[in-house]
Amino acid sequence: MSASQSAVRSRAEAVQVSRTFDWMILFTLFTAVLGGYHIHYMLTGGDWDFWTDWKDRRLWVTVAPIVSITFPAAVQACLWWRYRLPVGATISVVALMIGEWINRYLNFWGWTYFPVNICFPSNLIPGAIVLDVILMLGNSMTLTAVVGGLAYGLLFYPGNWPVIAPLHVPVEYNGMMMTLADLQGYHYVRTGTPEYIRMVEKGTLRTFGKDVAPVSAFFSGFVSIIIYFLWHFFGRWFAKTDFISDDAS
Amino acid sequence: MKIKDRVLKLSFIALLISMTAAMFYAPTASAHGEKSQAAFMRMRTIHWFDLHWSKEEVAVNDTMTLHGKFLVFAGWPETVDKPEVSFLNIGIPGPVFIRAGSWIGGQLVPRSVSLELGETYEFKVLLKARRPGDWHVHSMMNVQGGGPIIGPGKWVTVTGSMADFVNPVTTLTGQTIDLESYALDNVYFWHAVWFAIAFAWLLFWIKRPLFVPRHIAVSTGKANTLISAGDKKVGLAFALGTVVIVAASMGSTNDKYPVTTPLQAGLLRGMKTFQMPEQTVSVKVEDATYRVPGRAMNMTLTITNNGDSAVRLGEFETAGVRFLDPAVHEDDTNYPDDLLAEEGLTVSDNSPLAPGESRTVEVTASDAAWEVYRLADLIYDPDSRFAGLLFFWDAKGTRQMVTVDAPLIPTFI
Structure with a gap:
């Protein structure tokens, strides 16, 4: 077969090859994002995502969306502008969460025996779906960044509340009040994570009484808008084909 | 095949075998460095x-x-x-x-x-x-x-x-739970629900031809044909459904758990201290050397007894390693063997030091623990001083503790 001949002999074969190619690319994309996004999120969100006694109403709400909107924005840039596929955010977040569950179950529980109810990952799926749909409906990076980024930040805390609320039930323990999540952190010894490392309930947001979570979520949403822009451009840049030499030219 | 290539090939195989073998050697890491x-x-x-x-x-x-x-x-x-x-x-x-x-x-x-x-x-x-x-x-x-x-x-x-x-805990709402597995079903349930929704959204798109035909369409200016009105309706349904589920689940959770509190954090100050018996013995370190070959620390101490009963030096403790003079004090606490030098402390003159008396003595703390616990590495530290606790006993068995802190000079011969 010469270079000028087609590799396939019929339309049916072309479709079959195309689908095979789809699955190969999907698998590669999924695992590459899983690895890269996982490392990124663990380095930037880390303990806030690892432990229930870090999942507070101020910093977790603020930090987690900001550092997790990164890969969704970049992957969206590639999949939408090159293929019109509105699944970049969802596929990124699903890959991340599958990686996290593998890590939490096999390492945190299977290897070091932390109960899963102290080290389950945060739920990022609601924000990701909304981000994808806004990009699909609006076909605009700016609209997705502003509306989608804000929604991504706002949906994070309520999207996780059904999971963490039972662990915020108070308990009296040897004369002190704490939540069950605090008690988990105290009971299940983390030799390398002393209590003072825990960054929870810190800051100057004291004028909103007990209702600081919505304010934190709004702030997180605003910063997520900026991060979305930044990473969307990263995604566009990395999705270029300038890196591949064109021998034919 | 050239001899050079064969050597390279065999070396690579040997490397792979070594790495594979290393994977099967996983000793238990039980101590803490x-x-x-x-x-x-x-x-x-x-x-x-x-x-x-x-x-x-x-x-x-x-x-x-x-x-x-x-x-x-x-x-x-x-x-x-x-x-x-x-x-x-x-x-x-x-x-x-x-x-x-x-x-x-x-x-x-x-x-x-x-x-x-x-x-x-x-x-x-x-x-x-x-x-x-x-x-x-x-x-x-x-x-x-x-x-x-x-x-x-x-x-x-x-x-x-x-x-x-089991780890039973009773909450302030009166419920007794097992913290070991509490709320685990709830965690799995909500994650399963959201994974199912996400997979449904992904499946809706990836069931159709993806990269090659869509890239061709985008490249030829037909990108708008790739998203149909039906796709938009489905997308809208997913977005609205997501928001509705989030809102509804948050509401139902608040109904189910009406009493929740924020995580508790803070710094405790003013911790109650423990008052040791009044110190009546003073110790001045004249010099201190560490003899590397002998795994022994020698101190020249001037000890002054300002109390009203005679005392003897029975123990020197540093970094958890205890050096005892068995003539004065023996351990009865079942202290870890590797940290206990039961006869590790010698004093040039350890006769009772009378009240008002002052004496200069040579004290040697020797044991393999210096090496085993890498305390000898002190000479490589950035602040080559040693410190420790000296314990003195009087005839009634009353103990008092004195701290020492001085430069340490290593001797290599």
Whole structure:
């Protein structure tokens, strides 16, 4: 077969090859994002995502969306502008969460025996779906960044509340009040994570009484808008084909 | 094949075999690297003493305590942050026990505490056995900016089955739960729900031809044909459904758990100190040398007894290693063997030092522990000073503690 001949002999074969190619690319994309996004999120969100006694109403709400909107924005840039596929955010977040569950179950529980109810990952799926749909409906990076980024930040805390609320039930323990999540952190010894490392309930947001979570979520949403822009451009840049030499030219 | 290529090929195969073999060698990491910690940190920060492990064998669900005292050394090294924010931890390999309680001066310390230099504190840690095995249980203090300062460790055996472990807790809403598995079904349920929704959204798109035909369409200006009106309706349904589910689940959760509180955090100050017996003996370190070949530290001390009863030097303790003069004091606490030099302390003249008397003596603390616990590495530390606790006893058995802190000169011949 010469270079000028087609590799396939019929339309049916072309479709079959195309689908095979789809699955190969999907698998590669999924695992590459899983690895890269996982490392990124663990380095930037880390303990806030690892432990229930870090999942507070101020910093977790603020930090987690900001550092997790990164890969969704970049992957969206590639999949939408090159293929019109509105699944970049969802596929990124699903890959991340599958990686996290593998890590939490096999390492945190299977290897070091932390109960899963102290080290389950945060739920990022609601924000990701909304981000994808806004990009699909609006076909605009700016609209997705502003509306989608804000929604991504706002949906994070309520999207996780059904999971963490039972662990915020108070308990009296040897004369002190704490939540069950605090008690988990105290009971299940983390030799390398002393209590003072825990960054929870810190800051100057004291004028909103007990209702600081919505304010934190709004702030997180605003910063997520900026991060979305930044990473969307990263995604566009990395999705270029300038890196591949064109021998034919 | 050239000989060079063959060598390369065989070398590569040997490398692969070595790496594969290495994977099957996974020894248990049960201790905590305490020997790797800089010697000056172990000698000049937290001095743990009077330690007692209540059990050497404990069944799953049973408890044991580690209690004792620690002195926050007044000569705290400049290169380590002061213990203004510290946490009384326990050095164990993860949650093989749960920390059922920890106290400093009788106060529960689930949070960080502020410690004062030069003060002595009494502490207790209550542990409930969870995972069977042989575990090295250390006292431990984490210091912000200073890192973990690990104290002496002792092997404790946990027997039974982890499957039997329970951790019952009664909440302020009156519900008794098992914290080991509490709310786990709820975690799995909500994650399964959201994964199912996400997979449905992904499946809706990836069931159709993806990259090649769509790229061709986008490249030829037909991108708008790739998203149909039906796709947009489905997308809208997913977005609205997501928002509705989030709102509804949050509402129902609030109904189910009407009483919730924020995470608790804070720094505990003003910890109650432990008053040691009044110190009537003073000690001046004239010089101190470490004899590398002999694994022994020699101190020239001028000891002055200002009390009203004669005293003798019975023990020198540094970095958890105890050197005893058995003629004065013998250990009856079942202290870990590797940290106890029962005959490791010799004093050139250890006859009772009468009240008002002052005497200069040569004191030698020798034991393999200097080497085993890498305390000899002090000579390579950035602040080559040693420190420790001297314990004196009078005829009635009354003990008093004196701290020493001085430069250490190594001798290599």
